[in-house]
Amino acid sequence: MVLNYGLAIVGGGPAGIAAAIHASRLGLTTALVEKNELGGQANIAPWIENYPGFPDGIRGRDLISNFKDQLARWKVKVISAEAVSLNLDENVFVLKTSAGNILALNIIVATGMSPKTIGIKNEIPYADPAKTPHDGKDVLIAGGGDCAFDLAAEFALNAKSVTISMRGEKISAIHRVAERAKKRGVRIIKNSDPTKIPYDILISCIGKNSEVPFVQNIIKNFAGLTISPGEAKAPKGLFFAGDICRGRLRHIAIAAGDGIAAAQSAYERLKKDENNK
Numbered sequence: 001m002v003l004n005y006g007l008a009i010v011g012g013g014p015a016g017i018a019a020a021i022h023a024s025r026l027g028l029t030t031a032l033v034e035k036n037e038l039g040g041q042a043n044i045a046p047w048i049e050n051y052p053g054f055p056d057g058i059r060g061r062d063l064i065s066n067f068k069d070q071l072a073r074w075k076v077k078v079i080s081a082e083a084v085s086l087n088l089d090e091n092v093f094v095l096k097t098s099a100g101n102i103l104a105l106n107i108i109v110a111t112g113m114s115p116k117t118i119g120i121k122n123e124i125p126y127a128d129p130a131k132t133p134h135d136g137k138d139v140l141i142a143g144g145g146d147c148a149f150d151l152a153a154e155f156a157l158n159a160k161s162v163t164i165s166m167r168g169e170k171i172s173a174i175h176r177v178a179e180r181a182k183k184r185g186v187r188i189i190k191n192s193d194p195t196k197i198p199y200d201i202l203i204s205c206i207g208k209n210s211e212v213p214f215v216q217n218i219i220k221n222f223a224g225l226t227i228s229p230g231e232a233k234a235p236k237g238l239f240f241a242g243d244i245c246r247g248r249l250r251h252i253a254i255a256a257g258d259g260i261a262a263a264q265s266a267y268e269r270l271k272k273d274e275n276n277k
């Protein structure tokens, strides 16, 4: 399959969906490649209080349902596939995916982060409460940050018990999120080893890696290419957006804003090329 697009976006989380809507609105022929479920990590966010427009907060799944409804109104080709490599042939990007090659003039990489794992059999990294049956179960969560406490509070609504096992002493989740978990009866064991605590379900929330294996070829060929928000210095037309390039600034509104900014820059780049012809 060979397709031609002004813009191909890899990753259908908040950054990728926002980029796709904005690009399509600008008139760019746009493809959005997602290997799993559209919405990315935001699908499992139990309760979002910092995305503007929802004064009482909103469940991640409901917010993403709105994102998807909005995406469906635009002429974006959503391709259910995994991006496996990226190359540049003259000025055209060749994106190899599990569903075939895609040719595009611009690429936005919005692939988020992949979870780190402890390496224990049966652990589920960043488990989706809606897809992890836990009624009457003893749930153990390893981690001490926002995600660990956020998921603990959600699992505590139906689990028999929820325990957080922290490697160190200091809770790094924000106060409000940690308090919500505590109010729902979540037990916290500091300075502990999760392998020593009994559980029915073990969930790891111990951080994320920002690896983008499918762009390794490009990284090798373009010395100095850094994974930072916006357009790469070289090759031109390659953009990064969202968690993949944001370090600790991992939030839905930032990811969506990055996606829109990258789509706008891709559009302006094509316009400039057209004007120079």
Ligand SMILES: Cc1cc2nc3c(=O)[nH]c(=O)nc-3n(C[C@H](O)[C@H](O)[C@H](O)COP(=O)(O)OP(=O)(O)OC[C@H]3O[C@@H](n4cnc5c(N)ncnc54)[C@H](O)[C@@H]3O)c2cc1C
Residues within 6 Å of the ligand: 010, 011, 012, 013, 014, 015, 016, 033, 034, 035, 036, 037, 038, 039, 040, 041, 042, 043, 044, 045, 046, 047, 048, 049, 050, 051, 081, 082, 083, 084, 110, 111, 112, 113, 126, 147, 150, 151, 214, 241, 242, 243, 244, 250, 251, 252, 253, 255
């Ligand atoms: C439990 C939890 C709670 C959270 N709560 C909040 C909150 O309250 N407020 C807030 O602002 N943020 C919250 N976040 C963070 C927020 O979800 C992320 O910052 C946001 O989803 C990042 O969007 P993104 O599009 O950059 O990446 P992601 O959401 O990670 O999406 C990336 C997408 O790329 C796809 N992908 C990856 N590699 C490939 C490939 N090779 N080919 C094709 N597709 C690929 C993935 O499948 C994924 O769908 C929470 C996160 C978690 C885990």
